[in-house]
Amino acid sequence: MLGDLNKGQLIDFLEQQVVGRLGCHADGETYIVPINYVYRNNAIYGHSGNGKKINMMRANPRVCFQVDEIIDTFRWKSAILLGNYSELIGEERQQAMQGIIHTIMPLTNRPSEEPSHGIPKVEHEHIIVYKIELTSVSGxxxxxxLEA
Incomplete structure (x- = not known):
C-alpha cells in the first residue's frame, strides 16, 4: 500500500532518523549533501565547518531537506521538507549543539575520539550551528x- 504520512507519523519519523540530505541552490548551482541532524520544534538542526554548503545557504537561505528509511523496494518512508536556513548564536546555539551531540554521539563506535563529528579540533570554535525553520513538510x- 502506498500512502501519505500524517503529521504525527512525520514527526515520529523525523525524530527517529539522524541522517538526511540537504539541498541548496545559489548562483545557478544546486548542491545536495548528507548531514547529521536533529529534529525539534518544527526545525532541523545541524552543524558544519565553513565550506560550500554554508556559503550557498548564506547566499540563498531557502533550502530543501530529504529524509528516508528504506527497508526494501516495497517498504520505505520518505519525507521532503522545505525551509529557511539561519545561523544560531548564544544559548540557542549551545542548546542545539548539545542536542546534536546527545543524539548522534551514542551512534558512533568511538564517541570519546569524535567529539566534533569529523571537524578538526583546531576548528571547534568555528563550528557553525544552524537551523532550518520548516515551511512545508510532506511524507x-x-x-x-498492517501499519506504515
Missing part, C-alpha cells in the same frame, strides 16, 4: 504490513 510511505 510518503510504501508498506505491505
Amino acid at each position: 510518503k510511505f510504501e508498506s505491505h504490513d
Whole structure:
C-alpha cells in the first residue's frame, strides 16, 4: 500500500532518523549533501565547518531537506521538507549543539575520539550551528504490513 504520512507519523519519523540530505541552490548551482541532524520544534538542526554548503545557504537561505528509511523496494518512508536556513548564536546555539551531540554521539563506535563529528579540533570554535525553520513538510510511505 502506498500512502501519505500524517503529521504525527512525520514527526515520529523525523525524530527517529539522524541522517538526511540537504539541498541548496545559489548562483545557478544546486548542491545536495548528507548531514547529521536533529529534529525539534518544527526545525532541523545541524552543524558544519565553513565550506560550500554554508556559503550557498548564506547566499540563498531557502533550502530543501530529504529524509528516508528504506527497508526494501516495497517498504520505505520518505519525507521532503522545505525551509529557511539561519545561523544560531548564544544559548540557542549551545542548546542545539548539545542536542546534536546527545543524539548522534551514542551512534558512533568511538564517541570519546569524535567529539566534533569529523571537524578538526583546531576548528571547534568555528563550528557553525544552524537551523532550518520548516515551511512545508510532506511524507510518503510504501508498506505491505498492517501499519506504515
